Amino acid sequence: MTLQMDSNPTPPLAAQSDVHGGYDVSLHDRPVPLPAARGPVSAALIALLLHNPWEIGRWEAEARPELRWQGPVESAILDDDLQLALWLSYELHYRGLAEVSEDWEWHPELLRARQEWEHLLCTSLAGAIGAPHSMVEPDPASVIARLNSIAATDDGPSLSGVLMREADSEQFREFLIHRSIYHLKEADPHSWAIPRMSGSVKSALVTIQSDEYGSGRTAAMHAELFRTLMRSWGLETGYGHYLDLVPAVTLLSSNIISMFGLNRRWRGALVGHLALFEMTSSIPNGRYGRGHRRLGGDEAAARFFDEHVVADAMHEQIAAHDLAGGLAAAEPDLAGDIVFGARCAQLADQQFARHLINSWSDHQSSLRSAGRW
Amino acid sequence: MNGHVDPTSITVYPDGPLLVRGSFELRSADGRVIDTDRNVIALCRCGRSRLKPLCDGSHKSARFVDSASADEVSHVLQFAQPTARGMSDGDETEGLSHGEA
Numbered sequence: 001m002t003l004q005m006d007s008n009p010t011p012p013l014a015a016q017s018d019v020h021g022g023y024d025v026s027l028h029d030r031p032v033p034l035p036a037a038r039g040p041v042s043a044a045l046i047a048l049l050l051h052n053p054w055e056i057g058r059w060e061a062e063a064r065p066e067l068r069w070q071g072p073v074e075s076a077i078l079d080d081d082l083q084l085a086l087w088l089s090y091e092l093h094y095r096g097l098a099e100v101s102e103d104w105e106w107h108p109e110l111l112r113a114r115q116e117w118e119h120l121l122c123t124s125l126a127g128a129i130g131a132p133h134s135m136v137e138p139d140p141a142s143v144i145a146r147l148n149s150i151a152a153t154d155d156g157p158s159l160s161g162v163l164m165r166e167a168d169s170e171q172f173r174e175f176l177i178h179r180s181i182y183h184l185k186e187a188d189p190h191s192w193a194i195p196r197m198s199g200s201v202k203s204a205l206v207t208i209q210s211d212e213y214g215s216g217r218t219a220a221m222h223a224e225l226f227r228t229l230m231r232s233w234g235l236e237t238g239y240g241h242y243l244d245l246v247p248a249v250t251l252l253s254s255n256i257i258s259m260f261g262l263n264r265r266w267r268g269a270l271v272g273h274l275a276l277f278e279m280t281s282s283i284p285n286g287r288y289g290r291g292h293r294r295l296g297g298d299e300a301a302a303r304f305f306d307e308h309v310v311a312d313a314m315h316e317q318i319a320a321h322d323l324a325g326g327l328a329a330a331e332p333d334l335a336g337d338i339v340f341g342a343r344c345a346q347l348a349d350q351q352f353a354r355h356l357i358n359s360w361s362d363h364q365s366s367l368r369s370a371g372r373w
Numbered sequence: 374m375n376g377h378v379d380p381t382s383i384t385v386y387p388d389g390p391l392l393v394r395g396s397f398e399l400r401s402a403d404g405r406v407i408d409t410d411r412n413v414i415a416l417c418r419c420g421r422s423r424l425k426p427l428c429d430g431s432h433k434s435a436r437f438v439d440s441a442s443a444d445e446v447s448h449v450l451q452f453a454q455p456t457a458r459g460m461s462d463g464d465e466t467e468g469l470s471h472g473e474a
Contacts, residue, residue: 148388152433207413215412282430286423313428314415317386 027224029184031096032240035088039081041069045088045113049100053107067113069120076124078351082117083251087243089114090258094185095239118259125256125344132269132340138332140325146339147272147320151279156350157357160284163291167360172295173233174366175288175356177242178250182257183226184239187212189254190274192261197271201330204322205271208278208315225304229292232301245367249355253348260341268337269344271327276342278319280349281312385441390415390428 034050037043044066048056069082076082091097092105104110126132136146163175187209197205214220219228227237236242260270289305328335359366381395393414399407415428419437422429448456 210412215410283434286429309429310415310424310427313390313422313430314392314413316430317384317389317392317415318413321386 027218027227029095029239031098031100032091032243033098034100035084035243037081038084039079041067041081042084042088045085048109049088049097049104053101053103053109056109063113063116064109067116069117073120073123074127076120077128077252077347078248080248080251082120083248083255086114086117086121086255086259087251089117090255090262091240093258093262094188118263121255121259125347126340129340129343129347132336135336135339135343138328138335140328143328143335143338144320144325147275147279147324147342150276150339150342150346153346156346157353159353159356160287160291162357162360164287164294165291167291167295169233169295171356171360171366172291172297173235176230176233176235177367178246178352178356180226180230180235180242181240181246181250182254184223184237186222186226189257189261190270190277193267193270193274196264196267197327199330201271201323201326204318204326205274207318208274208323211311211315220307222304222307225307229301229304232298245369247355247366247368249348249351253352256344256348260344266337266341268327268331268334269341271324271334272338272341272343273345274341275319275324275338276345278312278315280346282309282316285309285312385418385446387441388438389432390418392416 034046037046044064048064048067067085069076069079069085071079071082088097089110092100092102092110096102136142159175163172167175190205191209193205194202194209212222214222214224218224230237257270257273260266260273285305285308289302289309292302292305293299324338328338356366379395381393381397384392384394386392393416394412397414399409399414401407417425417428417432418439419432419435421431421435421437423431445456448454
């Protein structure tokens, strides 16, 4: 440490931005800039969020009509307007939204609207994959067998195969842009489960999460490995930077976990979601890594993929047996939710893969409007 | 440390790897200690991993089957013989159906 010299009253720019008295804050995420609206609900939400929440002048039992989404329920999972509104309302719990009062996070007006959106999302998901109850026998062995069966069901298009063998560099960058919405906060949504678990189930969860966060080494945090990977591909690494470019299907993946994470009542689904994530990660990440190298990707940056192959091969066992099996043993009533969460993860993944592969087969960008980055 | 430490454990996962938890030292056969900062490691049991001795998830594509129930592991340790069930492999692939709603 050196003392500030009086003779130099204007600090250099670097000192102003990233280093504060020896603390490196360059990796500290900033609130997400507000995106463009995608329809009437997200437009109304953004307009509302720009007000001071305690001065909005009205506070009624019903959700504001302008915050009500009117589409057919089965299209809720892929609706840009609804998914963006949900994503923004959840982001208040993560890094926050630029220019938006932090008091909105738990404001009843917002929560009431969000509850309706969540209800629509749940109904839409259950319509697509079936309701949680009666999905499985309420015992650990049945739950684990169901998770294995879901993980082995391979009826969606193989995005990892396309990225490994044939995607071009621009498509690989698109893939990273989509994934940045989740990976720059990788593991955060599942951490909401920690205070809701106890005993061996909790220690299983924390074993996984500890790896996700780099076991105390900032540079090894999976989110930071992803940032390094993005940088190596010439992408912007700011948290939420690409929000305007990603379609509903990308937001859906994040929204599902946030909904499960922020509602204790969905803790079973959150655990099932994590289990399926881990159970279907090693092999695709090995392929992504081969695609990255085929396209001349930076060797050091490939660590993001390599680390996922090794860590998730181990996490997979812990997640299926110790975590999901353990929770099913402790709370048999959650067995159906565990499987439901896994099926939701699979559905979101399949929809995402289909969108990218279809866009690319049509020689289109998979992003909302290409060219802004 | 007061000397009371949980024993290092090796868990045999069905159709999957061995997980080593607790204090361990990884060595090559000539006795050299191999550095690792991992707290838990998964060791390949199917022989198909590209990252041996670590597991890389290949047991699934290899359709590696070994139920590794406590009874079977115990039987093998006691009698140095597979159980009748353990001898007929391929009967534990439950869950490969596509019975989704």
